[in-house]
Amino acid sequence: xxYAKIDKDVFVRHPGNPILTAFDFPLRIRAxxxxxxxxxxxxxxxxxxxxxxxxxxxxxxxxxxxxxxxFKVRPEPFxxxxxxxxxxxxxxxxxxxxxxxxxxxYIVLIACEGDQGCRVAMFRSKDLNSLEFVNYINVPDNRxxxxxxxxxxxxxxxxxxxxxxxxxxxxxxxxxxxxxxLIHWGDSREIxxxxxxxxxxxxxxxxxxxxxxxxxxxxILFHSIMQNCTTREYSVGAAIIDGEKPWIVKHLAKHxxxxxxxxxxxxxxxxxxxxxxxxxxEPDGTVKLYYGGADTVQCLATxxxxxIIFACKNW
Ligand code: BMA
Numbered sequence: 579x580x581y582a583k584i585d586k587d588v589f590v591r592h593p594g595n596p597i598l599t600a601f602d603f604p605l606r607i608r609a610x611x612x613x614x615x616x617x618x619x620x621x622x623x624x625x626x627x628x629x630x631x632x633x634x635x636x637x638x639x640x641x642x643x644x645x646x647x648x649f650k651v652r653p654e655p656f657x658x659x660x661x662x663x664x665x666x667x668x669x670x671x672x673x674x675x676x677x678x679x680x681x682x683x684y685i686v687l688i689a690c691e692g693d694q695g696c697r698v699a700m701f702r703s704k705d706l707n708s709l710e711f712v713n714y715i716n717v718p719d720n721r722x723x724x725x726x727x728x729x730x731x732x733x734x735x736x737x738x739x740x741x742x743x744x745x746x747x748x749x750x751x752x753x754x755x756x757x758x759x760l761i762h763w764g765d766s767r768e769i770x771x772x773x774x775x776x777x778x779x780x781x782x783x784x785x786x787x788x789x790x791x792x793x794x795x796x797x798i799l800f801h802s803i804m805q806n807c808t809t810r811e812y813s814v815g816a817a818i819i820d821g822e823k824p825w826i827v828k829h830l831a832k833h834x835x836x837x838x839x840x841x842x843x844x845x846x847x848x849x850x851x852x853x854x855x856x857x858x859x860e861p862d863g864t865v866k867l868y869y870g871g872a873d874t875v876q877c878l879a880t881x882x883x884x885x886i887i888f889a890c891k892n893w
Contacts, residue, residue: 582832582833582893584833584893588816588835588881588885588886588889589814589835589836589867589879589880589881590879590880590881591840591877591878591879592877592878592879592880594647594648594878595842595875595877595878595879596842596871596875596876596877597647597648597649597876597877597878598610598625598627598641598649598651598875598876599874599875599876600874600875602649602651603629604651604653606632607629607630607631607632607637608630608631608632608634608847609629609630609846609847609874609875610627610628610629610630610639610875610876611628611630611853611870611871611872611873611874611875611876612628612674612853612855612869612870612873613625613626613627613641613675613855613856613868613870613876614626614676614677614686614855614856614868615643615646615649615677615856615858615868616677616679616684616706616856616858617646617858618705618706622642622643622644623643623645623646623649623858624640624641624642624643624706625640625641625642625643625649625868625876626638626639626640626656626675626686626706627639627640627641627651627876628673628674628675628855629655630847634671635671636671636672636673637655637656638655638656638658638672638675638688638709639651639652639654639655639656640652640655640656640706640707646858646860646866646878647878656708656709657708657709658672658709658711659711664699664711665692666692666693667690667692667694667697667699667714668690668691668692668699669692669693670691670692671690672688672689672690672691672699673688673689673690673691674688674689674721674722674853674855675687675855676723676724676725676786676787676788676855676856677706677788677856678724678725678726678788679727680725680726680727680728680729680735683702683703684702684703684704684705684706685700685701685702685760686700686702686703686709687699687700687701687715687724687725688701689721689722689723690714694718695718695719696718696719696720696721696742697714697716697717697718697720698714698715698716698720698721698723699711699713699714700712700713700714700760700761712760712761715760715761715763716739716763719741719742720739720740720741721739721742722738722739722784722785722786722801723737723738723739723785724738724739724785724786724787724788724789725737725760725788726738726788726796726824727789727790730756730824731822733758734756734757734758734765735756735757735758735759735760736754736755736756736824737754737755737763738752738753738754738785738789738798738800739752739753739754739755739785740753740782740783740784740785741753749781749782749783749784749803750772750782750783750784751768751769751770751771751772751783752768752769752770752771752783752784752785753766753767753768753769754766754767754819754824754825755767767825769819769824769825770783770827770830774830775802775815775830777804778802778804778811778813778815778833778834778837779802779803779804779813779815780803780804780805781803781804781805781810782802782803783800783801783803783815784800784801784803785798785800786799786800786801786814786853786854786855787799787855787856787857787867788856788857789819789824790857790859791821792818792883792887794818794828794829794887794890794891795818795819795820795821795824795828796818796819796820796821796824797816797817797818797883797886797887798816798817798818798819799814799815799816799835799857799867799886800814800816800817801813801814801815801852801853801854802814802815802834809849809850810848810850810851811837811838811850811851812838812850812851812852812853813834813836813837813838813852814834814835814836814837814852814854814867814869815830815831815834815835816831816835816886816889816890817829817831818830818887818890818891829887829890829891830890831889831893832893833889833893835881835886835889836852836854836867836869837852838850838851838871838872840871840877842871842872842874842875843871843872843877844872845872846871846872846873846874847872847873847874848872848873848874849872850872851870851871852869852870852871852877853869853870853873854867854869854870855868855869855870856868859883863882863884864880864881864882865880865881865886866878866879866880867879867880867881
C-alpha cells in the first residue's frame with residue numbers, strides 16, 4: 579500500500595518561542611502575530627509586526643534584531659496614511675504584511691479590511707524606518723499577496739495571491755499574476771487548487787512568504803486551511819514552481835511542513851493556527867520561518883532548505 583512514510587519534522591520550533599509577545603511592547607496590547615521579517619544588506623533584521631490593540635484594531639509596529647531571533651520593539655508604531663480612503667479601506671483591520679526587496683527598495687503589501695471588503699495596500703521604503711503609501715493594487719476580495727524578488731523574463735513583475743472565491747466551498751486557490759508597474763495586474767492564472775491537497779487545505783490556501791529561487795525553480799510556502807467541527811486549522815504547505823514558467827507546479831508536498839502542535843499554536847485568540855508571513859534563507863542553508871501562533875504570539879521555526887525541497891518532492 580502506498581502512503582507517506584514521514585519520520586521526521588522539517589521545521590524545528592525555536593526553543594525561545596514565542597519570540598515576541600504582547601508583553602514585549604511599551605504599551606498594553608492584546609497580541610503580536612503574523613509578522614514579516616527581512617534581513618537587510620547590513621546583516622541586521624527588521625520585523626514588521628502585526629499588533630492588535632486591546633480593542634483588536636491593528637497597528638503595524640517595527641522591531642529590530644542583530645540575529646533574527648531576539649527582536650527589540652521600536653518606541654512607536656508606523657505612521658499610516660491619514661486620508662479618508664485609507665480610513666474607509668482599513669476601518670476594520672490592516673494585517674499580515676509581506677515584504678519583498680526589489681529594484682533597490684522594500685515593497686510592503688498589507689491586507690486591509692473595511693468598507694470595501696479585502697484590498698491590499700502597497701507601500702515602499704528604502705530602509706523600513708518609514709513607509710510611503712503607493713496605492714491599492716486590487717479590487718476586493720483578494721489578499722495574501724507576495725511579490726517575487728525578481729522580474730519575469732519579459733520584464734514584468736510577478737505576484738502570488740489568493741482571490742477569495744468560494745469554489746469547492748473553501749476560501750480560494752493560489753493564483754499567479756503579472757504587472758508592468760506593480761500597480762496594474764493581470765494575465766492571471768490559477769496555479770494550486772485546494773482540491774489538489776485534500777484534506778489539510780480543503781478549506782482554502784494562501785501564498786504566505788516571498789518565493790525563493792532554488793535549483794529546481796521557485797520554492798513557495800503557503801498557508802492551508804482545514805475547517806472541522808470546532809476549529810479552522812491553519813498549517814504551512816510547500817511547493818516548487820517552475821523557474822521559467824512559474825504557472826507550472828513541479829512539486830507539491832501533499833502534507834504540511836508545519837502544523838499546529840505547540841501549546842502557543844493550539845491555544846490563543848484563534849486556536850490551532852500557524853500562519854507564516856516571511857522566511858529568511860541564511861547563507862548556510864538554514865531557513866528561518868516567521869509565523870503567528872494562535873493569532874496571539876510571534877513565533878520562529880527553522881529548517882534546512884534541502885529538507886523542505888525533499889518534502890516537496892517526496893511527501
Ligand atoms: C486569516 C487571516 C489571518 C489569521 C487567520 C486565522 O483569515 O485573518 O490573519 O491568522 O485567518 O485567524
